[in-house]
Amino acid sequence: MTLARHGAIVVGAGVAGLSTALYLQRSGLDVAVIDPLPPAGGASFGNAGLLSPDTAVPIAMPGMLRKVPGWLADPLGPLSVRPSYFPRALPWLLRWIEAGRLSRVLEISDAMRALHRETLTCWQELLGPELYHDLIRPSGQVHIWEGEAESPAMAIERQVRERHGIRTETLNADDLRQMFPGIARDISRGLLVPGNGYTISPQRLVVSLGERFQAAGGQLVAERATKLIPGDGGGWMVMTNIANRSTEHVVVAAGAFSRQLLDPLRVRVPLETERGYHAMLFSPEVRPALPLSNKSRGFGVTPMEDGLRIAGTVEIAGLDAPPNEHRARILVQHAQRLFPALRGEKVRYWMGFRPSTPDSLPILGPAPGRPGLHLATGHGHFGMSGGPPSGRLVARLIAGQAPGIDPKPYAATRFH
Numbered sequence: 001m002t003l004a005r006h007g008a009i010v011v012g013a014g015v016a017g018l019s020t021a022l023y024l025q026r027s028g029l030d031v032a033v034i035d036p037l038p039p040a041g042g043a044s045f046g047n048a049g050l051l052s053p054d055t056a057v058p059i060a061m062p063g064m065l066r067k068v069p070g071w072l073a074d075p076l077g078p079l080s081v082r083p084s085y086f087p088r089a090l091p092w093l094l095r096w097i098e099a100g101r102l103s104r105v106l107e108i109s110d111a112m113r114a115l116h117r118e119t120l121t122c123w124q125e126l127l128g129p130e131l132y133h134d135l136i137r138p139s140g141q142v143h144i145w146e147g148e149a150e151s152p153a154m155a156i157e158r159q160v161r162e163r164h165g166i167r168t169e170t171l172n173a174d175d176l177r178q179m180f181p182g183i184a185r186d187i188s189r190g191l192l193v194p195g196n197g198y199t200i201s202p203q204r205l206v207v208s209l210g211e212r213f214q215a216a217g218g219q220l221v222a223e224r225a226t227k228l229i230p231g232d233g234g235g236w237m238v239m240t241n242i243a244n245r246s247t248e249h250v251v252v253a254a255g256a257f258s259r260q261l262l263d264p265l266r267v268r269v270p271l272e273t274e275r276g277y278h279a280m281l282f283s284p285e286v287r288p289a290l291p292l293s294n295k296s297r298g299f300g301v302t303p304m305e306d307g308l309r310i311a312g313t314v315e316i317a318g319l320d321a322p323p324n325e326h327r328a329r330i331l332v333q334h335a336q337r338l339f340p341a342l343r344g345e346k347v348r349y350w351m352g353f354r355p356s357t358p359d360s361l362p363i364l365g366p367a368p369g370r371p372g373l374h375l376a377t378g379h380g381h382f383g384m385s386g387g388p389p390s391g392r393l394v395a396r397l398i399a400g401q402a403p404g405i406d407p408k409p410y411a412a413t414r415f416h
C-alpha cells in the first residue's frame with residue numbers, strides 16, 4: 001500500500017534529522033520523520049553535550065600520524081582500532097591522514113567556523129526562548145592539557161583561533177583550582193573558551209525538537225527505511241519495514257547508518273563510524289561549574305541535570321561489533337585522575353556511533369545525480385553544534401532559498 005504523498009521525508013530522528021525536519025516544516029512543506037527509535041535514540045542521546053560556536057579545529061591534524069602508534073599501544077589511550085576491522089576502515093583512514101595536511105586543515109576550519117558559529121542562534125530558533133534557557137548554558141567551556149610544552153597540534157589550534165578571531169583566556173594552575181575546586185594538582189594548563197556552551201541534557205534537547213515538530217503538525221513515524229526507490233514520474237518511494245511512503249524529497253539523516261541507504265543508489269560517501277563511549281555518574285562527589293575537555297586524553301566532563309557525564313574516546317570497529325564497555329570504565333578512571341574525590345559509583349555505561357567523515361565536515365545538500373535526494377549526515381564529533389545550522393542549510397537548499405553560507409565545502413561532490 002502506498003500512503004499519501006509527503007512533501008519531504010526525513011530518515012533519522014537524531015539532531016540532524018529533526019533540525020532539518022523542523023526547518024523544512026517552517027518553509028511550508030508537509031514533513032514526516034521516519035525512525036524505528038524515538039527521537040535521540042542514537043548518537044544524539046549520549047554525547048558530551050558541548051555546543052561550540054567557537055570550535056573550528058578538525059580532528060585530523062598535522063603530526064597526528066606520529067602519535068597514532070602510541071595511542072594504539074596504550075590501553076587507556078583515546079583511539080583504538082579493532083584489528084579485524086582495520087582492512088575495511090583503511091580507505092577512510094587514508095583519507096583522514098590526507099585531511100590532516102596544514103593547508104587543508106585551514107580550509108576545513110573555515111567551513112567548520114561558518115557552520116558552527118550559528119549553532120546557538122539556530123538552537124534558539126528551533127526551541128524558542130523558554131526551552132532554550134531551560135536546556136542550554138552559553139557559559140563557556142574549559143580546555144585542559146596535561147604537561148607543560150605546547151605541541152605542534154596545539155600551536156595550529158592557536159593559529160586557527162587567531163584566524164577566526166575566537167576569544168580565549170589562558171588559565172594557570174591557580175585559576176583552574178579556583179574555577180574547579182578539587183581538580184588534581186598536576187593540571188596546570190587550561191584555556192577558557194567563553195563563547196562556547198553546553199546542554200544539561202542532550203536527550204531532552206533533541207526530544208524537544210521532536211515535540212515541537214509534532215506540535216506543528218509533523219509526523220514521527222516509527223518505521224525503518226529499508227530502501228529508497230526513485231519514483232517513475234519524479235519523487236521517491238521510501239520502502240520501510242511495513243509500508244511504502246511516497247514523497248517529493250527524501251533527506252538521509254540516518255547518522256552512521258546512512259550508507260546502508262546510499263550505497264545501493266551508488267551515492268558514494270566516505271562515512272565511517274567513530275564509536276564513542278560515556279560513563280554517566282548519577283551521584284557525583286564533584287560538580288564542576290563548566291564543562292572540561294581534556295585535550296591530551298580526548299574526553300570531556302560535562303555537568304548535566306542528572307549527574308556528571310564523562311564522554312569521549314574513539315573506537316574504529318564498525319557498526320556490528322558489540323560495545324567494549326571497558327573503554328567506558330577507562331573514562332571513569334580518567335575522570336578520577338582529574339578529580340581524585342570522584343568515587344565513580346551509580347554509573348551507566350553507553351556506546352554510540354559517531355557518523356564521521358575523514359575531514360570532520362558534514363555531508364549536506366543534494367546527492368549527486370539523484371534529484372530529490374538530499375543528505376544531512378556525517379557530523380562526526382560535532383553534531384550537537386553542527387546539526388541545527390546544517391538542518392537550516394539543507395532546508396533552505398530544498399526550498400530554493402538563499403543558503404546563507406556557501407554550501408560547497410559540505411557537498412558530497414568534494415570526495416569525487
Ligand SMILES: Cc1cc2nc3c(=O)[nH]c(=O)nc-3n(C[C@H](O)[C@H](O)[C@H](O)COP(=O)(O)OP(=O)(O)OC[C@H]3O[C@@H](n4cnc5c(N)ncnc54)[C@H](O)[C@@H]3O)c2cc1C
Pocket residue numbers: 011012013014015016017034035036037040041042043044045046047048049050051052223224225226253254255256257258261275276277278311312313351352353354355376377378379380381382383384385386387
Ligand atoms: C561519546 C560522544 C560524545 C560526543 N560529544 C559531542 C559533543 O559534545 N558535542 C557535539 O556537538 N557532538 C558530540 N558528539 C557527536 C554527536 O553526538 C553526533 O554528531 C550527532 O548526535 C549525530 O547526529 P545524527 O542525527 O546524525 O545521528 P544519530 O543521533 O545517530 O541519529 C541517527 C538516527 O537515524 C536512525 N536510522 C538509522 N538507520 C535508519 C533507517 N534505515 N531508517 C530509519 N531511521 C534510521 C537511527 O535509529 C538514529 O535514531 C559526540 C558523540 C559521541 C559518540
